[in-house]
Amino acid sequence: MKKNIPIGIIGAGRIGKLHISNILQNIPDFSIEIVADIAIDSLKKWAELHRIKKITDNPQDVFDNPDVKAVLICSSTDTHAEFIEKAANAGKDIFCEKPIDPDVKVIKNVLDTVEENKVKLQIGFNRRFDHNFKRVRNLVASGEIGDPHIVKITSRDPAPPPIDYIKVSGGLFNDMTIHDWDMARYLGGSQTGEVTEVYAMGGVLVDEKIGSEGNDIDTCAVVLRYENGGMAMIDNSRQAVYGYDQRVEVFGSKGVAIAENDRPNNVKFYNEKDISMDKIPYFFLERYMQSYTDEIVSFYECLREDKQPVVDGKDGLMAVVVAKAAMKSLCENRPVKITEIQFGF
Amino acid sequence: MKKNIPIGIIGAGRIGKLHISNILQNIPDFSIEIVADIAIDSLKKWAELHRIKKITDNPQDVFDNPDVKAVLICSSTDTHAEFIEKAANAGKDIFCEKPIDPDVKVIKNVLDTVEENKVKLQIGFNRRFDHNFKRVRNLVASGEIGDPHIVKITSRDPAPPPIDYIKVSGGLFNDMTIHDWDMARYLGGSQTGEVTEVYAMGGVLVDEKIGSEGNDIDTCAVVLRYENGGMAMIDNSRQAVYGYDQRVEVFGSKGVAIAENDRPNNVKFYNEKDISMDKIPYFFLERYMQSYTDEIVSFYECLREDKQPVVDGKDGLMAVVVAKAAMKSLCENRPVKITEIQFGF
Amino acid sequence: MKKNIPIGIIGAGRIGKLHISNILQNIPDFSIEIVADIAIDSLKKWAELHRIKKITDNPQDVFDNPDVKAVLICSSTDTHAEFIEKAANAGKDIFCEKPIDPDVKVIKNVLDTVEENKVKLQIGFNRRFDHNFKRVRNLVASGEIGDPHIVKITSRDPAPPPIDYIKVSGGLFNDMTIHDWDMARYLGGSQTGEVTEVYAMGGVLVDEKIGSEGNDIDTCAVVLRYENGGMAMIDNSRQAVYGYDQRVEVFGSKGVAIAENDRPNNVKFYNEKDISMDKIPYFFLERYMQSYTDEIVSFYECLREDKQPVVDGKDGLMAVVVAKAAMKSLCENRPVKITEIQFGF
């Protein structure tokens, strides 16, 4: 039943290297034919160590390679749309890091191209593959939670990125909350239907430079409405000094599923002062490592068995649409309907 | 240092009897001089059993009794304002169940009377005395949490009341969320300052009759803004089939304090199927019993030591003001500033 | 169905006063007719405050009082045997604090007297009524745990008593482990049958004076064998600096039930250093308060409904028998069969 699928990878930065490493270790049937990266010189030693057959600084070499059946796009966001289109036109299945593009119209065009070429497209929302969140989603999907009424997502980073990064990040809603827009849709699934409306409250509470220089917010509290009338609540902060805080909850007519933070060990220490436990993980790679592997395994399996990807192009589109609605809501301090964005251009 | 304080009680329904029972058991220095209730006949046997000295069906007897130094008002909501004023004019200190009145202007007049007579007024927001919530508040007040950025309150009832009750309840925001408006103010304290703005999303997800006959909602997701720029998020449901769900969280610049539900015991049972624990308490009296005792102990202590009550008239006023703003927000589907209500009549 | 039962109480020290207070608050149908204590003078004010009808310094007044149907014996251990016999001969039902007597032969005589007079005898092993331990026992009794294979009991005091107390305490096994001998029998119940053999390891690790002056040990690790072949493990320490550590576990063919410590609240505090929770209760009354009430409620119910006590004379006997076997094991450093003690005199 297993079959070997030759792939090409575009972009060998931190996330590209992570995927390559995971594939080499865990998915021997994904054979890496070629890796493209502009910084080809600094790549040579690494490629040799990992026995990468071919490297190039020209992405077109990947699309032109007739052996390559699928492409992983891990290059910078501004290249995603172009590379998806080229890969699709070359008839290759595609895994692309989020987001597809900041522009909703561009995304729609890209998805049309994907559809015309009848290739698969999976978007890199890795958190859908997290063991905790997947368990909650399964309890929703199985009906054990009943009709979902309230979805809650807490997502806080341990420390803010540099101001220079924030300036080009597209803002909190596109850079950080983007995962939560998708998580809200993932957890609700067909039980809640799509997000229909959003109200976003936000502020600069962590570092005033994020506002004054970055022209962004660092903290938000958001409420969403779903088609089924259910609601979601998301809160984000750029700085949780105690670590990378990642929790979700779905409350429904038959029960509630609550996912807590992972801890580095299960030890409790009782002394004269208090009972203490070690801090939660600080770094997102540490927290989500397994989910990065599992999303690529899932991509492999959907190619091998000709299934639909678990996270598809529409998911990539909708996360950006909701982000835009949230941005509009924040700016105008009013609830914004998703249709204002979705069909609003 | 201890001294005996004679008191009178108006209203011996469920909550009145609860306070009387707690006083008899735990606060011997509150001597119950007189109890007034309209249903005096059904009260006689109970009063005898509990060795209540005097009962009456005329509340005026309480105000006229020169021995009585303080009054507990546990009668129906529509009598609160009148009885507070009478007690204040009679020079007696007052403990009154929430809410003071649904009408903001009425409350303001009542508070003026209280102030003129220089008597004490404590409002029955018992949850401020809950062991979990008090611990969270203490961590905020001590500065250990730093500047509060996000306050989260989950409050879900195990089952909705009868539709007939809902019709006269004043609506979800006055009947159920009223505790959470106060909790948001309590947890934030002087660290966040007052609530300044509210956006309320709500719906009928539990029982459509609550909407069609009760003209109310049964589920809500609310975001609040504080003076310091911090935010609060409240969610309510009339029906959590798994029990009485009562949790809070305060996230700040130095850490986060998370209060989970109490469980009836600490036993974990592992078998071939899963790991299971007993359900959380179903009934609010079971969950908050100790807090009902502690609020009366606190009232006794503030009389004995001539201190300000932990929950005062302004707290009673502000909970109703925020409820009104939330109601306006829900009806007009827009964020509403507290000043629109506070000074808006 | 309810009926009033007049009782007398012998001994109004800490534990006697606790029972009286619990009865006054929670069991109105136990009417306290008379209280006997040698220190009658210091008792008068307290008795008046609690509206005790009659006090005496002569225990015989209790036995002679024809109204008194049941007696609570809360006096010092050396008087238990004598008072149980007198109460039994006077035809009164009996609740007696543990232990009945340090001498197995004396206990057997006492139990014969109780049986001849066909009165009820309940022993004050309050921990059987603890919410956590009762839940574990129920899981065993219902068969949900299957055949019990391993019972584990952790019982550690927060701090050792004064050396002078230790000198007259009867030693760790009679003073502290006495509860655990009973707990081992309670948790196993008919599923394990009786304890048949014991091996006790012990040492002086907390305070050398406990050994040199008290002639006792302060720490022990004990294994027991049950009739069904299952085993129990008990560990004790006179000093757990982090609080009063009280946990049990029953492992069987179908699963395991684990009872953890109660905590004063459910708050977790995450900061830059660690995740912390408040310490567990320090004091045994704080930890077991509810169980003290529940054991007296249970005694009342067994009188009212003419049922067997949950903890009876045989339970009182066997705890002392196992303690003696453990003492012999420790001294001779070998496993000791219970029959060596049980029938060994």
Next chain:
Amino acid sequence: MKKNIPIGIIGAGRIGKLHISNILQNIPDFSIEIVADIAIDSLKKWAELHRIKKITDNPQDVFDNPDVKAVLICSSTDTHAEFIEKAANAGKDIFCEKPIDPDVKVIKNVLDTVEENKVKLQIGFNRRFDHNFKRVRNLVASGEIGDPHIVKITSRDPAPPPIDYIKVSGGLFNDMTIHDWDMARYLGGSQTGEVTEVYAMGGVLVDEKIGSEGNDIDTCAVVLRYENGGMAMIDNSRQAVYGYDQRVEVFGSKGVAIAENDRPNNVKFYNEKDISMDKIPYFFLERYMQSYTDEIVSFYECLREDKQPVVDGKDGLMAVVVAKAAMKSLCENRPVKITEIQFGF
């Protein structure tokens, strides 16, 4: 600082393949020169897939290979002693799976050979590298727990092995408890000193064939004494139907550290019936996978930096010595001093 170390591996069964896989993925500086296994034919395809340079069915090829600096011995237990001696005489550092040999005298001879050749020897007690147990050990080693008084180890397998396996396993104490004898020594460390005495209670409670055909026990409760006077308690079962139960605890003069079971996710599901969580892992490889990697990383580091192994030959010896003492204790139903075994031949 990093340097490449060529190694050879003897035995490519389940555990040998696991180590090879971990090395290929995580320790690129351990270059696998040669793998020896008697079943060379079934190995060829696997070796090719994993790019193993050389395979042989003659272990001597490994010892004779001048490039090989270190050897991993993963063959059957009866070959360990011989292969360690050969490797030592060939001047190669050694990692050997536990146990070295069932015979204490044989082990001592082996350790002499190792010492004479001044090579390193690490024994495969992987649980020392487990994240939970290591955290507990660190709290002991740092002095935060104070003087250790009671060490507790719970180790229960999910299901018994086949009777045919049990017959040749060397018995529960050598096959299963062997990890716990080491764990007791590891957790106590220099704070407790060595184990000095053991009393073992055991029985056949899971499957009578384990007794009648396997001539073994399937359940045990053991107490150990340390040099410092502290005690350890170990319980084992061949069958915990709820999964692979692995917990430890160290109680000392300054506090207690308690390591609970790992769970597959952190989700709690509340419904009308109870609160439930997913079962703990069933399989030892799933539970201890990271520790298998970490022990080899540790071995690599001790070679690279010329340090002493974390688990050395003496640790291998002592686990077998304690197992023998426990066996003697079980047979003779009396506490047995370690010196009876250690110097008793």
